[in-house]
Amino acid sequence: MPRRRTRSRLLASLCAAVLLGSGLAAAGHPAQAADVELARNGGFETGLDSWTCTADSGSTVASPVHSGTSALKATPAGNDNAKCSQTVTVKPDSQYTLSSWVQGSYVYLGASGTGTTDVSTWTPSASSWQQLSTTFKTGSNTTSVTIYHHGWYGTAAYYADDISLTGPGGDPGESQPPAVPGGLTAGTVTSSTVDLSWDQVSGATGYNIYQNGAKVRAVTGTSATVTGLASATSYTFQVTATNANGESAKSESVTATTTGGGGGSGDLPTHALVGYLHASFANGSGYTRMADVPASWDIINLAFGEPTSVSSGDIRFKLCPQSECPNVESEADFKAAIKAKQAAGKKVLISIGGQNGQVQLSSTAARDAFVSSVSKIIDEYGLDGLDIDFEGHSLSLNTGDTDFRNPTTPVVVNLISALKSLKAKYGEKFVLTMAPETFFVQLGYQYYGSGPHGGQDSRCGVYLPVIHAMRDALTLLHVQNYNSGPILGLDNQHHTMGSADFPIAMQDMLLTGFPVAGDQSKVFAPLRPDQVAIGLPASQNAGNGHIGPAEVNKALDCLTKGTNCGSYQTHGTWPAMRGLMTWSINWDRYSNWEFSKNFDSYFGG
Missing domain, CATH: 3.20.20.80 (Glycosidases)
Known part of the structure; x- marks a missing residue:
């Protein structure tokens, strides 16, 4: 069979990303009288509520923590950099300070959708808790921004705790969570997976999937495949919609039963x-x-x-x-x-x-x-x-x-x-x-x-x-x-x-x-x-x-x-x-x- 050339991620790509991130760090500004805390569940004391992590890369742990009883642990894998984010309501033409305590190698903190210059800061190595901080100003029409952490490809897990975004609060009139998703249906079912889809909800920035009452995934689209299921087993699923103001109630449930597995393996030895x-x-x-x-x-x-x-x-x-x-x-x-x-x-x-x-x-x-x-x-x-x-x-x-x-x-x-x-x-x-x-x-x-x-x-x-x-x-x-x-x-x-x-x-x-x-x-x-x-x-x-x-x-x-x-x-x-x-x-x-x-x-x- 023909030889194949290998392709590896160039070190220069990593260095370029690191240099870009480092150039955006800035010292925080003193909080003003009208400033409020806008990050929700920044200490991860209620699990991953309000946070969405790509490729199911995030979880909460009891150790190490910076304060309280929980912290975020997120693990990059393959082409995923373990990005965990939430969208926050803000005021236009306003100054904000974003900070967090982190541990790990190549940990990034940033904000996107600012309407001006999106910002990020990072640390190449934090063997103990280290604070990251940066500031940004919103654009003239900006009413929400996304704050996030992520790691780097192929590196070990990183930890984050006590994430804070301070500045003028958003419009109280925009403080409602999204409506309940409708149209939840189960599509293709195998011995270990179930395909789910549902209707888009206006104003939603993400969706949570619940399996038998427990949250199992957070996604940004209106479909997902739930994996790792047992064969010949019945499961009940619900979804919720999320945005900067919270999470909706759970949808109507749908039940799906995985197939029996088959494959003529029933009378084979275990090994x-x-x-x-x-x-x-x-x-x-x-x-x-x-x-x-x-x-x-x-x-x-x-x-x-x-x-x-x-x-x-x-x-x-x-x-x-x-x-x-x-x-x-x-x-x-x-x-x-x-x-x-x-x-x-x-x-x-x-x-x-x-x-x-x-x-x-x-x-x-x-x-x-x-x-x-x-x-x-x-x-x-x-x-x-x-x-x-x-x-x-x-x-x-x-x-x-x-x-x-x-x-x-x-x-x-x-x-x-x-x-x-x-x-x-x-x-x-x-x-x-x-x-x-x-x-x-x-x-x-x-x-x-x-x-x-x-x-x-x-x-x-x-x-x-x-x-x-x-x-x-x-x-x-x-x-x-x-x-x-x-x-x-x-x-x-x-x-x-x-x-x-x-x-x-x-x-x-x-x-x-x-x-x-x-x-x-x-x-x-x-x-x-x-x-x-x-x-x-x-x-x-x-x-x-x-x-x-x-x-x-x-x-x-x-x-x-x-x-x-x-x-x-x-x-x-x-x-x-x-x-x-x-x-x-x-x-x-x-x-x-x-x-x-x-x-x-x-x-x-």
Whole structure:
């Protein structure tokens, strides 16, 4: 696969922003007799009331605090700088002083919408509480300003307390909170997410979302996706409208029930080992008979079903010819061995694609041929389901296909349709897995549909529409954490293969979710932990990106226990993460079963 250039945030950009901020700091002016305190809940004693933090980056903490019992903690992540703000009513042509106490690195305090010169001040490092202060004058028609804090990309959390804005009070006639939002409806529902929308309220500057009575999000638009929900569970939602004068009463409620999750994962072990078996070809690893696959392997993907031509959609599977694999078993013995594996609780799937199996379902005829031919393979061998291992240019995005939630490119739309047809045909026990490469998934965090090659690569993040559309039917996503260039993680740092750091950062993105191409309105929702496995080569012979057992265990420790994470800080801990996938069973046998023995040892067999 082609090499990819990396892009990193230039230090000069940070320096430029810092210099701009520092030039705007000024000493506060003495309060006048008519001055009043205008910031609401500046000490965060009532949580985040009156404050809106981007990307759910803010929370309140009991320590450290400057005064009282609470303070703000806000954590930048990826392309979000953890901006927390509120809009305040002011008088035109008036002088105001803004101040706050802060801790952390690169903490900014500012005001926008002043009608004159918007101001900000900052500190590069405050190991203990430090006061920031600046002043501004409002314009001749200014009646409201937005005050805010934010941090910097890729830095640690910052803290703020006792935020104050003093000056002449606003017009008492403008002191009413907005009306109650109407038209709250629930849209698309998955096993872990609910889409909500509501009517715009005149005079509102933001909206709060309540889940079962508790506030869970603050947004500025009139729609949002609530994530992190349990499958097959009923939730009640309400919204309120906010502005500089307060919060409205809660709207009428709407109830939505998440789907059951599905994906044929109910009878898999809590932690599963997935491997590819070279069934149709031989290479340096040698041929392994189905009956000789050890009991360690819970899902066995037959590699590969391949198309008769790139655009036919007609998939065929044949055992390795005896001339190439002298020890190949007979068809009858192969089928009997599959049944024996299934009787022992194992799953056997047909994997479509691979490095040489390019499949382009560019027409409905190709889509229908795909469904028909894959069904024939599943039925003939009595298989449990399907693994999608499309590589090369099997999937790409047309110009203008910019929303992964509503794809328009035929090869993507037809693949989704085909997978839904197969799921409908075989029902709840149908096992569906996917093994995309990192730039098909995680690179969508930076790019979507136009890659880092000057817009020539339309494959960046191209699996995201397929994963999103099939997430309720998806048993496992095991992204290939190998054969990859550097990928930007949620810490805004590039991560490269060769240590536990790479799979830790890549899995954190899948389990946390991320804005696609940096667009906060198009967030790829996190997958359930039981839908995620780490994909790695079984040995150094199997491909780039191999890491030894010690590094594999560090990645498992970090993601399932929260320990051994190194310098990367994950956004959670997921004990139920499903396990490991490897290329391949054959290469693991070649290496004396090092990969599978380590898996059994780690998870207790």
